[in-house]
Amino acid sequence: MKKFLFAPALCLLASCASQTALEPGNDQIRRLTEQVASAPDTVTYEDFWTAYLESQQPVNNIDARERYLTEVAAIEAGQKPCEAVDWKAVANQHILSLMPHLTAAECYESVGQLEAANYHKNLFEFIATGILSGRSGEQSYSAFEVASWADAEDLLTISGYEIIDSYLEFANSRNAIYRVYNVKEVGGNQVSKIYFDNARFLHRLLAIRYPFAGTSDQLYSDVIQVLAPTDYTARHAEGIVLHAEGQYPQAEQAYLDAIVMGSVSANISLGRLCLSGKADKFALNECAQLFVAAAELGLQEAKVYLAYMAYMGLGVEAEHTLAATLLASAERHLKEGQAEYELYSLFTSEEFTAVNETLAAQFLQASINKNYPMAIFTQAIAELEQDNYPQFEQLIQQASDSGFSPAQFFYASYLLEGKNEIAKGMALLNEAAIAGHPAALYEKARIAQYGVHGLPQNIDQSIRDYKASAYRNHLPAQLKMGILNSKGVIADASADIAYAWYLLCGRAGNLECITNMGYSAEHGYGVEQSPAHAAELYQLAGAEGSANANARLAGLYERGRGVEQDLEQAIYYYTLAADSGLATAMNKLGLIYLDSDNTPNDYSKALYWFEQAALHNSKYGFFNQARMYEQGLGVAAEPDRALSLYEEASKRGHGMASLRIAEAYSRGESLDKNLDQVLHYLKLATEQSDNRQLKQMLEVCTDTRDCNITDLKQLLSELSSE
Secondary structure: OOHHHHOOOOOHHHHHHHOOOOOOOOHHHHHHHHHHHHOHHHOOHHHHHHHHHOOOHHHHHHHHHHHHHHHHHHHHOOOOOHHHOOHHHHHHHOOOOHHHHHHHHHHHHHOOOHHHHHHHHHHHHHHHHHHHOOOOOOOHHHOEEOOOHHHHHHHHHHOOEEEEEEEEEEEOOOOEEEEEEEEEEOOOOOEEEEEEEOHHHHHHHHOOOOOHHHHHOHHHHHHHHHHOOOOHHHHHHHHHHHHHOOOHHHHHHHHHHHHHHOOOHHHHHHHHHHHOOOOOOOOHHHHHHHHHHHHHOOOOHHHHHHHHHHHHOOOOOOOHHHHHHHHHHHHOOOOOOHHHHHHHHHHOOOOOOOOOHHHHHHHHHHHHHOOOHHHHHHHHHHHHHOOOHHHHHHHHHHHHHOOOHHHHHHHHHHHHHHHOOHHHHHHHHHHHHHOOOHHHHHHHHHHHHHOHHHOOOOHHHHHHHHHHHHHOOOHHHHHHHHHHHHOOOOOOOOHHHHHHHHHHHHHOOOHHHHHHHHHHHHHOOOOOOOHHHHHHHHHHHHHOOOHHHHHHHHHHHHHOOOOOOOHHHHHHHHHHHHHOOOHHHHHHHHHHHHHOOOOOOOHHHHHHHHHHHHHOOOHHHHHHHHHHHHHOOOOOOOHHHHHHHHHHHHHOOOHHHHHHHHHHHHHOOOOOOOHHHHHHHHHHHHHHOOOHHHHHHHHHHHHHOOOOHHHHHHHHHHHHHO
């Protein structure tokens, strides 16, 4: 994507940040701390989090951590007894850190100071419960939210995990980052991944309104790149970015640096680079040693890569017995069926060599046989694509029953849209949404916004779910948040925030977000007005297939805004949009051929495009056809047919069409005079129009039954050009 198109007029980093109260004082967090210590049930964790973010505490995080570690070191060295430490001052300097509270509680209990111990125990339990509540940490969308990554490591240690390694995972063009820990339960064998999210904390440190740091790539430039010289996860993340951008020598060096600094996961990233033939320092027959190093340090997924290499003969001699042994070893430490599914994924990838469909099918089935939910879900989708509905339903229900959120969402959508089983579908959708699945939250919001499936509308709930989905980096939800801000539906809505949402999802490649960025630039909504920049954005999104963008670009050419006026170009882009099924563009083409002063009238083309728009259920397509038949434009005048088409437009909400039918009833044109019908269609026109003057005129007309149809028709004439 052309990065320069996103550079102009970034208002939000300064102005949007100023909309967030960063330091109203520490009184609120101090008050809530004391309240939690004495009566935890009287405070919500979200209120506590918000107060923390609005205090000075986040920026004191490093100093607070160092102070705690210094005190612990002094105690361990025998320089002071634990009860001599002012634990309240130490722990409350960064209130969300767990270890200081735990250490303080244990210290005070050991010397019999139970009141002081309970103070810190209450805070510890409140914070730990708040972090873990409603989240599983198994996926990015269910990541545990913490302040600092040090707090994440403390939580894992307290919970009885051995940390093998960690790495940073990006989402949506670096709009978000998660820290992922590879862990093993102490005394256990299974290795798993646990996700942590500290985005709100990072935004607070960067003084940027959440979640918009990604709009200027500050999470990467001001967090990852700043930490990279001393933090192996950040240096590894730099390598991932360089790898994705095709800067392979630089990526290779970043991976090597991260390995030297202590990263285990970087061995796998470097191994992948090696297998793809893009490494300078490693030949293909040396790739295996990188995966061996990762496996020896505890990352069992590395054995899956080694098994893949042995099956395919990549850099090693093909040996299926060795491959099976490696896979079995990995399986003992991973979730049941996980190793087979990861191997299936490698066989279906073209990243390293050609797809092997036979082995892929074999290991997918092996994973299904072990009831691995992702494998069952994958096969369910394959059955659906083959229209094998009975097998699809059996598999998707099996995956859904296991609690696998993507399957629950997909099955819920199928039940709601395909089977009309509303109660069962909504129950599953709610379950997936509670687990934090972004698409489920979005669909739940959509249903609440529009009252779909016969359910009541609930705008407040809809906004909450759209926002939750958008915060989890769901691009359609981010687009919706932009639209809701543009329309002023949200309480603190602003054009600046609307544009920030469009920019966030536009950077991640959502075409409609890019189109709306263009619209904002065209009209100066939340960003400096620049029709020329709008044309660039429309061109970018249109080239990737956005019908709306092509139609908007056509409009600029038609009017000569930001580009040189060129009706041929306008017709070209309107046609692209129309051929993609956009009824608005079809109607625009019809109007150009019907009414344009800059091109000869072509009534046959005009009628064709109006008919096409009507086939796509466009009220304007019906209305403009009716005009042609009423006035005999390129066709024989047919008043009855015109009225029938006006009726279709009226049914779909066209105010001018409703008024035209009222006029026909008032004059007895092909219809008997009927004042009741006149008033009926006048009322419809009132409901269908947003024009306040029109509504006032129609109210007078309805109340007095003294209607000036000609004046009303003139007032509504603008609708025919939409």
